[in-house]
Amino acid sequence: MIKLAYKSLTNRWQSAVLAALAITMSVALILTVEKVRREARNSFTQTVSGTDLIIGARSGSVQLLLYSVFRIGNATNNISMESVDDIRDRAAVDWLIPLSLGDSHAGFRVLGTNEDYFSHYRFGSDQQIQLSSGYLFNDLFDAVIGSQVAKKLGYKLGDEIVAAHGTGRVALVKHERQPFVVSGILKPTGTPVDSTIHVSLQGIEAMHIDWRNGANVKGAGTDAETLRSMELKPTAVTAVLVGLKSRAQVFREQRAINTYREEPLLAILPGVALQELWNLMSVAEMALMIISICVVVAGLVNLMSVLLAGLNERRREMAILRSTGARPAHVFQLLCIESTLLTFIGIVAGLLFHYLLISLGSVFLQERFGLSLNLSLPNLRDISILLAIALAGLIAGTLPALQAYRTSLSDGLSQRH
Amino acid sequence: MIDSESNSSEDAPIAAGNRGKAIVDISNLSFTWPSDSTPVLQIDKLQIHQGERVFINGPSGSGKTTLLSLIAAVLSATSGSIRIDDIPLETLHRGHRDQFRADRIGLVFQQFNLLPFLSVSENVQLPCQFSSRRNTRALESGNSLNEETDRLLRAMHLPLPEIKHKPVTRLSVGQQQRVAVARALIGRPSLIIADEPTSALDTDSRIAFLDLLFSEIESSQSTLIFVSHDQTLATAFDRQIDLRTINRANVENHMATGAS
Numbered sequence: 061m062i063k064l065a066y067k068s069l070t071n072r073w074q075s076a077v078l079a080a081l082a083i084t085m086s087v088a089l090i091l092t093v094e095k096v097r098r099e100a101r102n103s104f105t106q107t108v109s110g111t112d113l114i115i116g117a118r119s120g121s122v123q124l125l126l127y128s129v130f131r132i133g134n135a136t137n138n139i140s141m142e143s144v145d146d147i148r149d150r151a152a153v154d155w156l157i158p159l160s161l162g163d164s165h166a167g168f169r170v171l172g173t174n175e176d177y178f179s180h181y182r183f184g185s186d187q188q189i190q191l192s193s194g195y196l197f198n199d200l201f202d203a204v205i206g207s208q209v210a211k212k213l214g215y216k217l218g219d220e221i222v223a224a225h226g227t228g229r230v231a232l233v234k235h236e237r238q239p240f241v242v243s244g245i246l247k248p249t250g251t252p253v254d255s256t257i258h259v260s261l262q263g264i265e266a267m268h269i270d271w272r273n274g275a276n277v278k279g280a281g282t283d284a285e286t287l288r289s290m291e292l293k294p295t296a297v298t299a300v301l302v303g304l305k306s307r308a309q310v311f312r313e314q315r316a317i318n319t320y321r322e323e324p325l326l327a328i329l330p331g332v333a334l335q336e337l338w339n340l341m342s343v344a345e346m347a348l349m350i351i352s353i354c355v356v357v358a359g360l361v362n363l364m365s366v367l368l369a370g371l372n373e374r375r376r377e378m379a380i381l382r383s384t385g386a387r388p389a390h391v392f393q394l395l396c397i398e399s400t401l402l403t404f405i406g407i408v409a410g411l412l413f414h415y416l417l418i419s420l421g422s423v424f425l426q427e428r429f430g431l432s433l434n435l436s437l438p439n440l441r442d443i444s445i446l447l448a449i450a451l452a453g454l455i456a457g458t459l460p461a462l463q464a465y466r467t468s469l470s471d472g473l474s475q476r477h
Numbered sequence: 478m479i480d481s482e483s484n485s486s487e488d489a490p491i492a493a494g495n496r497g498k499a500i501v502d503i504s505n506l507s508f509t510w511p512s513d514s515t516p517v518l519q520i521d522k523l524q525i526h527q528g529e530r531v532f533i534n535g536p537s538g539s540g541k542t543t544l545l546s547l548i549a550a551v552l553s554a555t556s557g558s559i560r561i562d563d564i565p566l567e568t569l570h571r572g573h574r575d576q577f578r579a580d581r582i583g584l585v586f587q588q589f590n591l592l593p594f595l596s597v598s599e600n601v602q603l604p605c606q607f608s609s610r611r612n613t614r615a616l617e618s619g620n621s622l623n624e625e626t627d628r629l630l631r632a633m634h635l636p637l638p639e640i641k642h643k644p645v646t647r648l649s650v651g652q653q654q655r656v657a658v659a660r661a662l663i664g665r666p667s668l669i670i671a672d673e674p675t676s677a678l679d680t681d682s683r684i685a686f687l688d689l690l691f692s693e694i695e696s697s698q699s700t701l702i703f704v705s706h707d708q709t710l711a712t713a714f715d716r717q718i719d720l721r722t723i724n725r726a727n728v729e730n731h732m733a734t735g736a737s
Binding site for chain 2: 064067068070071376377379380381383384385386387388390
């Protein structure tokens with residue numbers, strides 16, 4: 061019977077290929093969409109990783125996350141340097157990254173920080189920020205730019221950047237007297253780091269040294285050489301990222317900071333806040349899911365229509381089989397073997413096609429969106445999706461078989477023209 | 478056509494002598510389609526004996542296909558009895574009717590008898606796959622299934638061995654029909670039913686085809702029911718039955734439902 065099914069199938073290979081292709085496409089698409097969805101979620105929730113606490117002035121946790129990590133919106137208040145030093149001195153604290161925000165350049169945020177940022181900041185699965193060219197802060201006016209900044213604005217090493225006071229895109233007052241020079245360009249990360257211009261905290265101070273009441277003071281101002289020789293000490297930062305010596309201490313530290321007496325502070329767990337933020341955006345995720353389901357349904361309908369259309373062409377074949385003694389059960393079996401075979405081939409080909417898509421697409425996605433897709437064995441969810449498709453394929457194949465079961469022989473005898 | 482009674486019977490249902498036991502024995506048969514109220518086929522008595530070669534004709538819609546379907550147990554009679562090779566069909570259940578057909582009846586259709594994706598030999602051997610009775614009987618006559626297949630193909634004057642390796646779609650229509658006969662004959666079923674097997678052939682091949690069919694039927698002791706429009710073939714048969722003369726059902730009714 062299997063031999064018969066196989067021969068019959070190879071005889072109609074075009075429509076068989078079409079039917080298998082329908083399955084292949086839907087399997088490949090749903091697996092790929094699933095993968096991208098999962099990776100997008102992963103990469104989002106790992107925009108910041110390795111950081112145990114984010115600390116800022118007291119506000120909401122999502123707001124703090126938005127301005128400290130995503131560079132969206134503004135802080136309501138700063139943290140004084142005394143508080144930062146207090147936090148740094150706590151026994152549980154391993155490292156601390158100060159973040160100073162508030163200036164921008166051509167719509168990109170300028171972030172004042174120090175070298176700790178580059179050595180301790182992590183994203184994704186423990187990935188470090190890496191330079192693609194140039195060097196980190198050597199001079200007061202060095203700026204390290206993210207990959208998107210370099211790409212969109214076409215900056216190369218050595219180009220000058222003039223930061224503007226404030227964060228809008230409209231004409232702002234510019235810190236023209238203290239232009240920064242691009243000293244390094246970072247590799248793409250797929251996080252807001254890509255659209256950030258990093259300068260040193262001292263650089264931020266230098267920019268504002270002649271700044272009084274929202275404007276530059278009159279006259280030539282302090283020249284660069286004098287600034288370089290000055291001891292610039294920032295008095296406040298916008299937020300700090302903290303790494304603890306042991307993750308077990310995270311809740312105790314959080315409580316200690318939230319109840320800090322000198323200044324009202326807020327400490328949040330980045331993972332929890334990111335999850336919260338993602339849930340706000342779950343509509344996009346739902347849309348992806350709905351698309352994948354539609355794709356699978358379309359694939360199955362396609363399989364069924366190919367099988368049903370084939371059945372009409374094959375009525376004679378069925379009639380011949382029945383006239384030579386094949387029972388309805390045989391015909392039924394034949395069609396079921398066929399749809400099983402097609403579904404199976406479709407799933408295997410779909411899996412291969414999925415891997416092909418991932419390996420081809422990962423380069424592009426990494427470059428464009430910093431989304432890293434790794435080839436991985438199908439997980440439990442994928443396997444259950446595949447099983448569901450297999451089952452639906454079999455059911456789709458059974459319907460035509462049931463029809464053939466009913467009609468096959470009477471067709472043959474009355475088929476005359 | 479409408480008034481079947483005025484049609485004088487030629488050699489109506491007279492039993493054709495004492496040629497042996499009745500392979501087909503029909504009495505008081507009536508068949509009505511489930512959706513109709515009046516029967517399309519009503520036959521009081523029809524007997525076909527072993528070894529007989531019977532020619533059945535009648536205009537399209539006269540109930541030929543219905544009669545063949547009843548004899549082959551594709552349809553079951555509304556009332557009356559059909560005995561084929563001493564088996565009363567009305568006592569058979571669905572599955573048994575399939576087994577009965579596989580075991581005892583060889584069918585040849587008008588055309589497109591062969592599965593295009595099987596070789597000539599595989600096509601011929603199909604019935605032996607589905608019926609162990611025919612498989613056993615095929616082995617009785619030849620040595621192996623392949624030898625019996627070759628013997629039948631040779632008897633049908635098909636050029637061996639080259640024909641065995643050709644795709645069946647490359648055979649001429651006449652050759653295809655002869656392969657179909659070889660398949661119908663394998664395992665010596667009691668009854669061969671040929672439904673317009675020659676309509677796709679030209680006149681010369683028709684006669685050659687009939688000669689081959691007859692001689693093989695003769696040697697395998699089978700019985701043949703041959704349905705055709707073509708009156709010129711009738712004389713070669715033992716008996717000719719015009720369905721209009723034995724079917725008492727209203728013929729008009731037939732036109733509506735019988736043919737497709």
